Amino acid sequence: MTTSAKMTSFWFRACETTLLVLVFLLPTAFFLKTYDGMAIKSTIFEVGTIVLAFAWLFKGMERGRWELPETAQPLALPALALLAWTIIRFATAPRQIAALPDFLKQVLCLVTYLIVLLEFGGVQNARRLFGWITAAAWIAGLYGLCQSLGLDPLSWKGAFGQRVFSTLGGPDSLGLFLALCIPLTLAQWLDPERDSFLRWTDMALLLVLLMNIGWTHSFSARFAAQRVCLATALGLPLFFPSRNSLKTTIMCLVMFVIIGMVSFAGGGQPEFFNEWSHGFNAARALISQSPWIGHGPGSFAAAPSQDGGAFLRMIAELGVVGGALWLWLLGSLAAAALGARRRFIKEGALGESCYTAGLCAATLGLLACTQLTPGPRSLFPDWLLWPLAGMLGGLTMLARRGAFVSVLPLPLREAARHKLYAPAFAIMLGLVVFPIRWFDSEIEHNSALACANAGDWQGAIAHFEMVKPGAESFVAAQYGKANAFLALNKPADAINAYAALEDLSPDYSHVHYQKALAYAKLQDWTDAVASHEIESKLNPSFVTNYDAWSQAALKLGDLGAAEVAADKAAELEPSEPSHKAVLAEVYAAERQLAEARKHPTRVGKGRAAGTKKPQG
């Protein structure tokens, strides 16, 4: 073997190892010195995908060419088109800093899909990938078991009450991840080359998965499990038209019935569907503003809104064009899977059938959970869709005819190509520094919140200022800094900070309400009332805003607006006495004004008490 061939093989191994480490670490890693213990997953994902992409580039560099087999083209071209459209829309979209973390995620997910599709097509690769995912499921499941027994030694013990959240940091995400592992474990169990001992462990893992899903006490997790099981029950028999299919179908249907019974036995449905309805309306409003080309990737993060499903979100961000490209990719994958199914059955390729069936069920289940209906939104397990889809595409390539390979040759001699390693490594390390610095920013953001919670506002501002642009918490840190200025009784500084925040994300959280409070401290009642009004349009159910708006309008002398705002607060929370007190104050002012009009000489003397509205 020549040195170049050895190096090519080395870079392939580097690609493979990085992918396997990613699928293992993303579900298992957490770090409890950032606000959200899951921030480490973003860092691992970004660093890992950068390394994966460069290992793939180095492999091509070593060989002197990058290949795109003819069989991969129908699955790679839609992804490449979607990637190009995402980049173009980001480059032309406003508010790029706030949108950057989300944009990077979208790009890196597509890169993962393409590399897995091009490099990991064989059934051996599928076995390895499934093995590492189920190993992570074992760790998550066993930690969940410990949590359910009250044996969690870590500081986040009881963060979700009795609900199990394990290494995924949230019951919904845990439920979805474990639900996805059901078809993967079943596929391993059906693999004819699987060792009998490992088949027993598969059965044990299925039990652990189902128990943990139940312990999450999460409607969305149970709902996700139901959809994944349905996809499994429908998908597996398609690939096994012999005796195996009956076994599989019975197993899947039994699981489906059990989970179906559990799903509707628990609570949580109304909140779940209510959230979806809000998210759907928010996405629809955004889509109607720019239906064709969308608002740019990451614009949902820049203009925070509830989610109505990732597909709606994609149309809001990338427009109908992006949605059409996504459907093209999905359609190509579905067509490839159905084509492969026929070929595998015909040729008796049982191993390939098992893993293609498992991947189909998991991908379909994940799509049903994240794209088309509401569900847990987090980097992991959402990211898993991409390597699984890439692996599915890679397996289906085995069943396609087509011998040609499109190549992009690197017109350099071997020695010259080797000289490229140094700058390429420097670029890779330079890119890896960003996620590490952003992770450091997450630690600073958490320290700032700790200072704020302890009342050390100066310390909080110092930490908030250390948060770097591009970090997920950057916009939140600007908001926190402005709030800290307000708490320090520096309303002018706070208003400047809120204005800077509005440049990044115009409607972030309760920015208009907070800004109104700062104006109120400066006794600028006109601007305070205007800010409260904007806040009420963005968050119509935010009661505290109506109380403060009513007070500001009173100071301004706009009794009509004060009454409307106080009425709204009392309507939203009829049992809350503070709203009645504000309303009484407004009525008293109105009565006083009416009296002053009747008897101009008595203006300003005395205030009537009570909440009865003046007549006339």
Next chain:
Amino acid sequence: MNCQSVVNVEDLYAEGRLSPSRTASVRAHIKECASCSARLKDELLSLKGPSASAPKDLKNRMKALLAKIETEEPPPQAKPWAFDSEMWPVVTSIAIYLGLALLLAWTVPGAPSQRYGQAGTEAQP
């Protein structure tokens, strides 16, 4: 295409696996470049090999080999859970990961995660 690009794709060209458009550009280059033309000719000849026919006793040798394999006892199946030399990279990776994780958790300064404790920074009216 330049000479080096042709060198980097010539194995695919010789095997007839290069896409039609790229094949056309390689052919166009070969027509103009004598050295590439000569090298590719050698490559194609080497692929064809010195003799195009199989050895005469190949069939018998294969039959004997298959008979031997059928009569032999199958080798013991490797136990995937057994701690053999193939497990070392996995064990080493897990040890490195755990070591790094513990190092990171203890050495990186910072406050305990605030999400699982108190509220945020919003000032009250």
